[in-house]
Amino acid sequence: MEKDLWEPKILAFLCTWCSYAGADLAGTSRIQYPPNVRVIRVPCSGRINPLFILKALQQGVDGVLVSGCHPGDCHYQIGNYIGRRKSSSLKRFLDYLGIDEGRVQFSWVSAAEGAKFAQVVKEVSDKIRNLGPSKKFVNRIGPIKGVRE
């Protein structure tokens, strides 16, 4: 694919109580943000199995965004704290392996932060646009039926 035609494809895992509602607010407030994210709604950022992130990268997304409630605001009290530990160890490990720093990014977005959500998506997609299409750790045999469009 020619680079100027290429658009980054970003998968966003959003916690239903905060970040998903924040994305909703960005929409209802008519705030513009890059259309590169595909949202997957999860009950909590602690629900995100690191396998989700790895599988997404392997299936060829250019970046992954993980977003949950601010510390202290978790609907389940501690879910985002547990998720935070998984995220920090995974991020360090992926960097160590040599997967481009920035392919997987993390944010806290509350239900009241529609503008912040738009800003985060902009920053994430700018960074991933600069990195270019994901090449490492991508399935080369081709799409598996029913997984990619």
Add this chain to the structure above:
Amino acid sequence: MEEIQNKIRREVVQLLSEGQVDVVIGFEQGSLPLRATPFFLRDIADANRLVWSPFCENNLATYLTKIQGKRVGLIAKGCDVRSVVALLVEKQIHRDHIVIIGVPCQGMVDRRRIEREVDGEILKAHQEGEEIIVEGRDFRKSLPRKEYIYPSCKRCEHRNPLIYDTLIGEKLVEEAERAYHEVEAFEKLSPDKRWSHFSEETSRCIRCYACRQACPMCYCAECFVDSSFPKWIEKGLDPSDVQFWNIVRAYHQTGRCVGCGACERACPMEIDLVYLTQKINRDVKELFGFEAGLDLDPPPPLSTYRVDDEQEFIK
């Protein structure tokens, strides 16, 4: 060695005859020289098959999760005991069901390096003092034991079992210091170099899962690679599937790996594996102040949290 072996046999005979345990897990001579193989001893008459040699490289704690509901005697090196502790922390085994026969370990010998030292097939191998003597049809060679110890054994800081019911032999002086030289050197490479090292190493992987089978902490009832719904990973030959396996095998050790190196020793393709888990171990120490296998009290680090955990990477 002889002396330790005899003491082990006496101890085991006593445990079995007093009915304290149903089975003892130890080593017997393997079918090839330079190999010892795990041995499940139930009958005192077989006690003379138990051996203790510089080739007892398997981590025997692996079998504890597979023998539930029996009282087990475990002949355990320093690393085996760390794995026992890690399994106890994860509540996978009962302390009351296990009698730990601790053996301070001088390090196990890298059989593959020894094989490369000689031309021709090794037919016999044994230890004499500090030398490993290998014999073939028309050669006999003596190799200094200390120079052929596995890298993970050289790094080992807990050669003496941390917990035990009986200790065989004298405690050793711990020599190794905490160091992650290998990890630090690797971190200095560029990301592309790091990735090419990882992808070149894993390109040899035949996905036999020997690393998983050898690891005491790989006890999941269903491993993610075997799950067909969800199907995380294809069975095919795409490099990304092989990489997926190797990434997750290592990452799932977060806060759990005791650094025994059994995975790397089990790998028939001699793939570099320990540099991955060592990195995770260092991060877990740095981020969560936790080291697997040393302490029975703290919960596994990914099952808990601190309010002030690192979060600078989160926007």
